[in-house]
Amino acid sequence: xxxxxxxxxxxxxxxxxxxxxxxxxxxxxxxxxxxxxxxxxxxxxxxxxxxxxxxxxxxxxxxxxxxxxxxxxxxxxxxxxxxxxxxxxxxxxxxxxxxxxxxxxxxxxxxxxxxxxxxxxxxxxxxxxxxxxxxxxxxxxxxxxxxxxxxxxxxxxxxxxxxxxxxxxxxxxxxxxxxxxxxxxxxxxxxxxxxxxxxxxxxxxxxxxxxxxxxxxxxxxxxxxxxxxxxxxxxxxxxxxxxxxxxxxxxxxxxxxxxxxxxxxxxxxxxxxxxxxxxxxxxxxxxxxxxxxxxxxxxxxxxxxxxxxxxxxxxxxxxxxxxxxxxxxxxxxxxxxxxxxxxxxxxxxxxxxxxxxxxxxxxxxxxxxxxxxxxxxxxxxxxxxxxxxxxxxxxxxxxxxxxxxxxxxxxxxxxxxxxxxxxxxxxxxxxxxxxxxxxxxxxxxxxxxxxxxxxxxxxxxxxx
Ligand SMILES: [Zn+2]
Numbered sequence: 001x002x003x004x005x006x007x008x009x010x011x012x013x014x015x016x017x018x019x020x021x022x023x024x025x026x027x028x029x030x031x032x033x034x035x036x037x038x039x040x041x042x043x044x045x046x047x048x049x050x051x052x053x054x055x056x057x058x059x060x061x062x063x064x065x066x067x068x069x070x071x072x073x074x075x076x077x078x079x080x081x082x083x084x085x086x087x088x089x090x091x092x093x094x095x096x097x098x099x100x101x102x103x104x105x106x107x108x109x110x111x112x113x114x115x116x117x118x119x120x121x122x123x124x125x126x127x128x129x130x131x132x133x134x135x136x137x138x139x140x141x142x143x144x145x146x147x148x149x150x151x152x153x154x155x156x157x158x159x160x161x162x163x164x165x166x167x168x169x170x171x172x173x174x175x176x177x178x179x180x181x182x183x184x185x186x187x188x189x190x191x192x193x194x195x196x197x198x199x200x201x202x203x204x205x206x207x208x209x210x211x212x213x214x215x216x217x218x219x220x221x222x223x224x225x226x227x228x229x230x231x232x233x234x235x236x237x238x239x240x241x242x243x244x245x246x247x248x249x250x251x252x253x254x255x256x257x258x259x260x261x262x263x264x265x266x267x268x269x270x271x272x273x274x275x276x277x278x279x280x281x282x283x284x285x286x287x288x289x290x291x292x293x294x295x296x297x298x299x300x301x302x303x304x305x306x307x308x309x310x311x312x313x314x315x316x317x318x319x320x321x322x323x324x325x326x327x328x329x330x331x332x333x334x335x336x337x338x339x340x341x342x343x344x345x346x347x348x349x350x351x352x353x354x355x356x357x358x359x360x361x362x363x364x365x366x367x368x369x370x371x372x373x374x375x376x377x378x379x380x381x382x383x384x385x386x387x388x389x390x391x392x393x394x395x396x397x398x399x400x401x402x403x404x405x406x407x408x409x410x411x412x413x414x415x416x417x418x419x420x421x422x423x424x425x426x427x428x429x430x431x432x433x434x435x436x437x438x439x440x441x442x443x444x445x446x447x448x449x450x451x452x453x454x455x456x457x458x459x460x461x462x463x464x
Contacts, residue, residue, distance in 0.1 A: 030112035031086040074301035074318035084115030086130035099293035110275030121260040127175035128257045139250045146243040161436040162251040167396035170228035184217045225402040238410045239442045263345045270321015356382040410443035424450035
């Protein structure tokens with residue numbers, strides 16, 4: 001059935017309202033959601049810029065975060081874009097069928113409930129505020145101003161540098177954190193009265209001299225290895241201009257904002273899918289042909305394999321998350337499910353609620369890719385499956401690289417913690433990132449790492 005835009009709009013609004021009252025009656029709890037019907041090219045813009053704001057920039061690399069917010073739902077062809085906040089923003093593509101958009105509406109309400117009630121989302125919303133779209137708009141205007149003042153090329157080059165470091169933030173710290181102390185605190189008086197130095201502490205002139213020299217001691221920067229590279233470069237880049245600092249902090253802000261979406265991907269998509277399935281099932285006001293179309297969409301969303309494949313080499317978070325929530329609700333009740341949705345992120349969710357029986361039922365396995373033998377199943381042990389699912393999620397999916405030192409001539413020393421990562425870096429890509437950092441830092445940049453065989457390497461920026 002094809003509908004005119006105004007018909008679609010009208011019927012969607014009607015179903016939307018009724019689905020919302022159904023959602024309230026079954027206990028979904030969320031901030032208001034602003035739904036907007038948008039043309040398909042709007043979604044492409046979001047795919048390029050990350051936020052639905054025209055930013056004068058084209059990012060050449062694949063931004064991981066983009067894949068998260070602009071993703072087709074499972075193995076369906078429907079795209080969903082939803083920004084948590086107060087209000088939340090949900091976008092529906094006007095080329096979707098009415099059944100598809102009805103499903104997306106119910107799905108977004110599930111996300112809205114998750115975003116309001118999950119602890120990780122709440123912590124990050126408190127830091128980043130709840131008006132991401134307005135925030136991104138203001139940011140885009142500042143960047144446009146920078147383009148007028150400094151030219152497209154300079155702004156793009158700097159944005160590329162900041163985007164290359166996008167996941168390199170310290171999520172244990174606050175979004176707004178103070179600068180390092182500039183001076184070392186004078187050491188507390190030592191209680192070692194019997195020691196040699198203790199006995200001679202009271203020689204005339206000694207104390208004053210010692211304390212004066214202590215006061216003058218400036219603190220090293222950074223005082224400890226620093227993993228928030230965006231923050232560090234924004235504040236300590238020796239020649240960074242204000243607009244450049246702004247760009248780095250804007251990228252950092254988005255990185256914080258999207259972290260819960262990243263860290264709760266399986267739980268959150270599973271939760272939204274559980275709720276769209278349930279709300280549609282209970283929506284007795286939907287015409288039966290529309291309901292059946294929506295059920296077909298749903299089965300594509302939760303299909304474990306793409307296309308004709310017989311096995312999945314990557315998990316479909318909609319499939320795994322949905323199956324896990326269905327079972328949790330069935331075995332432990334909805335109240336317990338709500339507590340789990342409040343307390344966990346994907347790490348706790350997968351480790352505590354994906355058991356051997358369910359992994360087997362879902363056909364999950366760990367595979368190995370060998371260049372000569374192709375792909376081979378390497379195991380069905382549930383612990384290995386859990387860790388394989390979680391491995392790409394540690395540290396925002398990025399290698400652990402920290403600022404180790406800033407030398408007197410301004411050289412920036414970056415250190416890769418290859419032991420924690422369990423492997424070295426792809427040296428070619430790492431060299432490109434070093435060059436990106438150098439663009440903003442403008443003094444030499446060094447990166448210490450190991451190669452794929454574990455041999456130490458030091459990559460050094462070259463003058464542009
Ligand atoms: Zn979703």
